[in-house]
Amino acid sequence: MSLMDVRIYPDPVLRKPAREIETYDRALESFIRDLWETMLAFDGVGLAATQVGRDLRICVISWKEHRLILVNPRIVHSEGEQVGDEGCLSFPGIFEKIRRPQKVRVEAVDAEGKPFSVDADGFLARALCHEIDHLDGRLMIDHLSPLKREIIRKKLLKRSREERTNP
Ligand code: NI
Numbered sequence: 001m002s003l004m005d006v007r008i009y010p011d012p013v014l015r016k017p018a019r020e021i022e023t024y025d026r027a028l029e030s031f032i033r034d035l036w037e038t039m040l041a042f043d044g045v046g047l048a049a050t051q052v053g054r055d056l057r058i059c060v061i062s063w064k065e066h067r068l069i070l071v072n073p074r075i076v077h078s079e080g081e082q083v084g085d086e087g088c089l090s091f092p093g094i095f096e097k098i099r100r101p102q103k104v105r106v107e108a109v110d111a112e113g114k115p116f117s118v119d120a121d122g123f124l125a126r127a128l129c130h131e132i133d134h135l136d137g138r139l140m141i142d143h144l145s146p147l148k149r150e151i152i153r154k155k156l157l158k159r160s161r162e163e164r165t166n167p
Helices: 026-041 121-135 146-165
Strands: 047-048 057-061 066-079 082-086 097-102 104-110 115-121
Touching: 026 047, 026 057, 026 066, 047 121, 057 121, 066 115, 066 121, 082 121, 097 121, 104 121, 115 121
Parallel strands: none
Antiparallel strands: 047 057, 057 066, 066 104, 082 097, 104 115
16 A cells, blocks of 8 residues: 655646546556545545546545545536535645535446446535546636636645745
């Protein structure tokens, strides 16, 4: 098991769309285990492979009793609307109100390639939309106004400069 580095915005790797998984092997299993442990170590609700710099369509979610490993996930149905606070391990310290569907149905396969689907409502629906967005290189700030996006970009750039000066 090894923890991976979570990339912080505006790292360009976060914009790279992930590719579909076609091979289900030991390497994939071990990557998923590392992704899961990294999410837990950083106290995240979810983590997508693109956030650790890998262009693989895989994300994980751990929220309340829900433990989801989603390979090649896609939203096949969405309905309604909700607005609520959202954060992201790639945007440390940033929480913003984001509009998302109230309910979604997601189809995915597990680490062995076996298909399943999830019907989610409320916060779980939000988390699924957020993580699946990551796999397409879409980020939570894309749902905000250009002005807000710019403020957040500057804040995180300043933070990374400060970290480089005082490691
Ligand atoms: Ni995120």
